[in-house]
Amino acid sequence: MTDKPAYASPEEAARIYLLPNLFTAGNMLCGFLAIKNCIEARFVTEAGEAAARADHYVWAVWFIVLACVCDLFDGRVARASGRHSLFGAEFDSIADTISFGMAPALMACFLLIQPDQGEDVRLATWLLAFVYLVCAGVRLARFNVLTNPLVPGNERRAQGGDFVGLPSPAAAGTVASVVLVLAGAMRDDPTALERNRELLGWVLLPLMLLVSWLMVSNIRFPSFKKVTWDARARARGFVLLIVAGLAGYVFKETAVPSVFVGYILYGIYRDRFLLAREETDPAPDDDGL
DSSP states (O other): OOOOOSOSSHHHHTOOOHHHHHHHHHHHHHHHHHHHHHHHHTTOOSSSHHHHHHHHHHHHHHHHHHHHHHHHHHHHHHHHHTOOOHHHHHHHHHHHIIIIIIHHHHHHHHHHOOTTSOHHHHHHHHHHHHHHHHHHHHHHHHHHHHHOTTSTTHHHHTTSOEEESOOHHHHHHHHHHHHHHHHHHHHHOTTHHHHHHHHHHHHHHHHHHHHHHHHHSOOEEEOOTTOOTTOOOOHHHHHHHHHHHHHHHHTHHHHHHHHHHHHHHHHHHIIIIISTTOOSOOOOOOSOO
16 A cells, blocks of 8 residues: 555646745845845945945845745745645745855855955855855755655654754854844944954854854754744743843844854754754754744
């Protein structure tokens, strides 16, 4: 006796459901607008040039964060409504490649590369940015294979609820949050970028290499899929969540990087110590935070 196919026909697998795919389209739009602002930052000519350039990078960062929000909801809306298809999964990966692969890679290049730099420095920056983009693409392609319902065994994998490798939105958010901190410094001191461009390179490029490796690693990161409106929390956890929210409001400039870096550190600690003795097969979930 054979199992029933996940889809009755190619037309059913390619069905376009409006609401979840609107969120995916919003994700793609945010990635496009992030790239647009990075390009415009290099062509600022008005008075207050440094501050205006910083504003463009700030907008680029927030568009990447907003893309993370859209990516968070498209899969959950599809699952909650039972309106998921192979088309939606592929469309989501294409949007993620733009928002969480191309946008952060180009942001780093536009920030670091200058005409007066040596050819070797410019080439190394482009190369490292491309490595990040390739790893994001590999992460998303592997995710599609490991979650494809037509592949035998993926039904068992889907029950695990963990990401295999750092999800691309978390990788992009980590890179973008460093730029957000820098943009705040640029507003306070217009010469901060020029004086610290080399230092920024030594921070941003190794960070991109690190998150690139984490994306293609087998480290299991929590997906928080089970966190729903019906989820319960202990009193201490509830209080800590409120305190963390208030701290984020007070320390706005460091709240975003703290969230993404904290997620990465917790995921590594959880995989190496809390899950090290488990023999269950880790499974990726929807590639969103």
